[in-house]
Amino acid sequence: xxxxxxxxxxxxxxAWSLTGRHTGSTDIPLTAHGEAMAHGLAGLLDPVPFAAIxxxxxxRARQTCLLATHGAKAIIEPDLAxxxxxxxxxMLLSEIWQSNxxxxxxxxxxPGGETLADVVGxxxxxxxxxxxxxxxxxxxSHGQLGCILAARWAGLPGGVGEHLELNPASLSILGWxxxxxxxxxxxxxxxxxxGRLHAPEMSAPPV
Numbered sequence: 001x002x003x004x005x006x007x008x009x010x011x012x013x014x015a016w017s018l019t020g021r022h023t024g025s026t027d028i029p030l031t032a033h034g035e036a037m038a039h040g041l042a043g044l045l046d047p048v049p050f051a052a053i054x055x056x057x058x059x060r061a062r063q064t065c066l067l068a069t070h071g072a073k074a075i076i077e078p079d080l081a082x083x084x085x086x087x088x089x090x091m092l093l094s095e096i097w098q099s100n101x102x103x104x105x106x107x108x109x110x111p112g113g114e115t116l117a118d119v120v121g122x123x124x125x126x127x128x129x130x131x132x133x134x135x136x137x138x139x140x141s142h143g144q145l146g147c148i149l150a151a152r153w154a155g156l157p158g159g160v161g162e163h164l165e166l167n168p169a170s171l172s173i174l175g176w177x178x179x180x181x182x183x184x185x186x187x188x189x190x191x192x193x194x195g196r197l198h199a200p201e202m203s204a205p206p207v
Contacts, residue, residue: 002134003181006174007048008149009140011056011064012037013168017143020092022105024085024113027059034060037169038067040193044171045069051135056080056142064169065140074140079126082142086113105144106162116148120158123148143168150174153184166190 012034016023030038045068055065055074058081065074088096088110096103109115127149130137141149147161153174166172167190175187 003176004051004130004133004135004137005176005187006130006149006153007045007050007136007138008146008172008174009041009045009064009068009138010143010146010166010168010170011058011060011140012067014060016090017168021090022085022088022092022096023060023142024082024089025058026089029059030063034168035063035067037193038064041068041169041171042070043193044191045138048136048138050138052133053138053140054080055140056082056145058082058142061140061142065138068140068169069138074138077126077139079122080139080141080145081122083110083119083144084114085110087111088113104162106159116158119145119148120152123152123158127152146172150186150189154186155184164189167192169193 012030014023014028014034015031016028018031053065053069053072053074054077055061057076057078061080062074083105106116123145143166144161146166147164148158150164150172151158151160169192171188171191172186173188175185177183177185
């Protein structure tokens with residue numbers, strides 16, 4: 001049976017990701033450095049013959065997709081959008097704690113926004129649809145949504161995403177165990193183009 005392999009790409013740096021502000025529905029663009037980061041992803045993605053490319057509707061993800069794929073046409077997928085933070089949109093964690101001490105998005109509700117269960121539901125719905133595809137599939141998305149997608153791909157509770165981290169303009173690969181092809185695995189995680197982080201696994205991933 002032919003199965004999809006998911007290439008999960010987080011968008012490049014924005015002014016809010018740089019400062020740690022909760023960025024959900026706000027359509028904030030990449031910084032100049034974020035654009036350079038997105039360009040840098042091309043070296044990791046160029047060797048991969050993508051069967052389909054999907055992007056979050058947010059401008060930062062679409063812009064990253066455009067720069068990293070040399071303008072390849074992407075399908076806009078609403079379920080790839082970042083967690084909706086509601087009343088906490090644009091706020092720093094330190095600012096939220098002033099009125100709601102100890103608050104955690106992974107445990108507590110975002111007033112006017114999504115719960116963890118809401119976002120897990122979106123991730124599960126998307127993964128179910130993607131199972132009908134085959135080949136390499138690119139997904140341009142966001143930090144917390146991406147961590148939840150990875151956890152759910154591996155059959156783990158969505159809350160496990162709290163213990164994962166995705167850097168801006170990073171690539172992760174959700175694939176299948178080589179000796180047990182029916183077992184989904186996180187085959188690569190949080191890769192960035194060589195020169196930003198120095199580690200042996202930062203070379204271009206296999207097709």
